[in-house]
Amino acid sequence: MIILGIDPGYAIVGVGVVAYAGNKFKTLEYGAITTPAQMPTTERLKKIYAQITMYVDKYKPDAAAIEELFFNSNQKTAINVAQARGVILTAIANKDVPIFEYTPLQVKQSVTGYGRADKKQIQTMVKMLLGLNAIPKPDDAADALAIAICHAHSSKMNNMFGINTVR
Numbered sequence: 001m002i003i004l005g006i007d008p009g010y011a012i013v014g015v016g017v018v019a020y021a022g023n024k025f026k027t028l029e030y031g032a033i034t035t036p037a038q039m040p041t042t043e044r045l046k047k048i049y050a051q052i053t054m055y056v057d058k059y060k061p062d063a064a065a066i067e068e069l070f071f072n073s074n075q076k077t078a079i080n081v082a083q084a085r086g087v088i089l090t091a092i093a094n095k096d097v098p099i100f101e102y103t104p105l106q107v108k109q110s111v112t113g114y115g116r117a118d119k120k121q122i123q124t125m126v127k128m129l130l131g132l133n134a135i136p137k138p139d140d141a142a143d144a145l146a147i148a149i150c151h152a153h154s155s156k157m158n159n160m161f162g163i164n165t166v167r
Contacts, residue, residue, distance in 0.1 A: 002019050002060065002061045003020060003148040003152055004056065005147035005148025005149070006052070006065070006147065007067055008069065009081055010080040010081045010084045011034065012035075013034075013084065013088065014030075014141045014143045015033060016145035017030065017055065018148045027130045027131075027145070030144060031141050048091075049090070053095070056095045057095070061097055062097075064092045065099075065150060068101050069085060106150060108122060111125045111146045119139065122142070122146050123139070126149065130149075
């Protein structure tokens with residue numbers, strides 16, 4: 001199974017692509033889509049859409065896993081990230097790839113076994129689970145890989161119990 005993991009953002013979108021088979025992971029690619037602050041909103045969204053489409057076309061994932069949004073304070077940031085997330089979902093949906101959403105708590109529990117794990121613990125586990133030489137950078141890419149790992153673990157559990165994971 002090839003999984004496209006996405007940590008949604010507006011200035012930085014984390015992307016991670018992993019193959020998962022027989023309880024083993026293989027990292028195919030990870031990185032970030034960045035949009036500079038001085039770029040107009042419509043251009044930023046177009047760039048995010050085009051880059052996500054490129055990843056989907058290149059890897060033909062069996063599933064896309066994306067983190068649900070959670071915001072405490074800044075409404076302007078929340079709106080911008082929500083717009084970017086909508087563009088990301090549309091780019092993936094237009095390619096008929098099933099999309100699965102996970103909360104930050106679900107990702108932390110799946111990757112570390114502890115729902116209150118900090119960023120460093122998650123990054124260390126991502127490095128270990130994927131057999132990488134270093135913690136993936138930027139942090140958004142490590143988060144995207146964690147989301148992909150979460151989906152692999154969730155998919156495996158659902159398959160064990162005969163639960164259909166397609167939404």
